[in-house]
Amino acid sequence: MAAATREVAITAGELDLADELGMQLVRFMRAVHKAKAGVVTHGQDxxxxxxxxxxxxxxxxxxxxxxxxxxxxxxxxxxxxxxxxxxxxxxxxxxxxxxxxxxxxxxxxxxxGLRVFEENRRQRNQWLAEVLADWPEEDRLTLNRLLARLNSGIETSILQMADHGSAEAKGA
Missing domain, CATH: 1.10.10.10 (Winged helix-like DNA-binding domain superfamily/Winged helix DNA-binding domain)
Known part of the structure; x- marks a missing residue:
């Protein structure tokens, strides 16, 4: 059943946590955007x-x-x-x-193309390793695990919304 159509009891506390997560995600996206903009809009090539x-x-x-x-x-x-x-x-x-x-x-x-991709990937990984260098390994592992879980949840939700939209279009 699509997430948009199921009834889920969400508490005020859960909504507050979701609001804080939303604000942190916006902050994260802005920081990533600024980091990318700092690199320049065109690569060295x-x-x-x-x-x-x-x-x-x-x-x-x-x-x-x-x-x-x-x-x-x-x-x-x-x-x-x-x-x-x-x-x-x-x-x-x-x-x-x-x-x-x-x-x-x-x-x-x-x-x-593969060589250039791998070089860009190496540079990204170097930057991320520097950003996280002072984090304990357990925190870095937890961050990876939770981001993977969040991404999977978002991807599942998107598929459910698409399925729900297709079902509504067929029923119209």
């Missing part, structure tokens, strides 16, 4: 930072059509096309024939 999300998806999810990337990244196809063209021009992504439909093409990471 001249590629928009936002385009790296395409590279991430292609490395983790395999070759994809532009339309699927746009859906996954909640972006317009024109934005994905522009950013992926830049990735292709820089040799980080290549276009391949779609084996299911020869008229279409798939975007896939190149070996250089």
């Amino acid at each position: 001249g590629i928009e930072r936002a385009a790296y999300a395409i590279l991430f998806h292609l490395i983790h999810d395999g070759p994809q059509r532009t339309s699927k990337l746009a859906e996954s990244l909640h972006a317009e196809i024109s934005t994905i096309s522009r950013q992926s063209s830049s990735l292709v021009q820089h040799g980080l992504v290549e276009r391949q024939a779609d084996p299911e439909d020869g008229r279409a093409c798939l975007l896939a990471p190149t070996s250089e």
Whole structure:
């Protein structure tokens, strides 16, 4: 049953905790945004930072059509096309024939794309390790466990909302 339709008794204390979490998440997102902005909007190779999300998806999810990337990244196809063209021009992504439909093409990471991705990942990990350097190991492990749990809960909720929306659309 979708979270939006089930009846759940939530106490005032739980709502207060949820409010505090909401404020901390907003603070977190702002801090991450500022940290990213401090890096610059373009990487050393001249590629928009936002385009790296395409590279991430292609490395983790395999070759994809532009339309699927746009859906996954909640972006317009024109934005994905522009950013992926830049990735292709820089040799980080290549276009391949779609084996299911020869008229279409798939975007896939190149070996250089994988190298650049891994370098960016190494830099991110170095930064995070520095931020957490004075935390006890137990706290770092707990943070990872709780963030994974929060992400899973949010992803499940999103799927339930989508299922609920599809069911309502069919019933309309």
